Amino acid sequence: MSMGMSLPGDDRAAFADALARLSAARHGDDLCGPFIGAVQVTGAAISTLGRPLGSETICASDRTAARIDEIQIDLGEGPCWDALSRRRPVLESDVARTTSTNWPNAREAFRSLDVGAIYSFPLYVGELSVGAVDLYSDRPRDLTARAVADVTTLAEIASRRILQRALDDVEHTEDGLPDGPHSRREMHQASGMVAAQLGIEVEDALLALRGRAYSTNRTVAQVAEDVVARRLRFDV
């Protein structure tokens, strides 16, 4: 069965394959791959956003996809946030030339990534917000209505999978946040350190971290890493 190579008459096979992979996905299985195979995009990233699951990237097919989500989580703005709050996909066929005025900082940051198109689809189960799946194409490109429908269907399945995993884990909190390639655990640790350094609330410490990242044009993860490694202190 085709795994991402599209041949004439084959496109439903790719979708069916993606559907099957997502439906069968077990704890730890990659949820990003099926989206790429289904609609022939260059890459995909999935993140949980806001309440109640927290903002964290779950999977990313490549560095660019990971950056697309990291930028939006660091800045707290972007097409994925809009897609989730509106419960509708946000489709930027040519992100460099977008007329959207909704996320100016994210748009600026995307320029450095050199991506053509970004498509953000919301992840939610009823009233419960899960996050978003961001697909990108290295060249500007429109998504067909059929592709939008397909991704929407896949997104519904992914939403339930992610929610179910989270519910399964709801009792296991004593070990703190899990580690992983996209984990923001260090950011929270750094918030605690800065809170102790400055004698402020952790929420304010987190704002200080984000502000420092923004003003020095670095990622929150980089600033957090420096704080935890004792290379950066906020009280001097």
Add this chain to the structure above:
Amino acid sequence: MSTREEHLLRTVAKLADSLVDDFDIVDLLQLLVDGCTDIFDATAAGILLVGPGRQLEVIASTSERSELIGLLQVRVGEGPCVEAALTGEIVSVPDLRYTTDKWPRFAVDAHRSGYASLYAIPMRLRDSVIGSLNLFRDRTGELNRADATAAKTLADIATISILQQRLAEESVVAQRQLQRALDSRVVIEQAKGYIAFSHDIDMDAAFRLLRTHARSSQLPISAVSADVIAGRLTL
């Protein structure tokens, strides 16, 4: 438009309101049974809902007559109303005199009740059967087609509303649990950082300090963590 049709449309509209606004289930079901006896060829109506553990409960009826309640068969646990609620299939009894073989205990109550026929409509949405809407008539014979169809429609709307409300309630509970779990995990990481700085130790050592204190005071690590970053506790 006939008054029956007007009444039917009004009842449909009122039931449909429950799809968008908050509502009380008992009020909704009372509206349904009252509507049924007003609009349809039915003398009385009652609703059974299946509760957790599959026990049945009479939630609404048009009459407090014990005969009606008994006929809803919760007490004896058998009969057309129970069957519809448990199987999800319509059960039609055009003559309540001839039920002795199938439901012997029910037949006793049926004989005493004074009702002549019964039409039991399951309240279901796909695989979920939540109960039954039961129409009692004082004449024998099948319920006419038009009434049967319309009654099923009303039952379907009520069923969707109830299922939707239950789902919304479950969702609220899930959201709260997930948020609490997230907050607990985050505060542990924050406390690790706090202690790592204030004690000049690494994250693992900080976590061990938290865990030791949590065990000795028999508290969750997240609670100890919250106290640490709030300044209520110095380790």
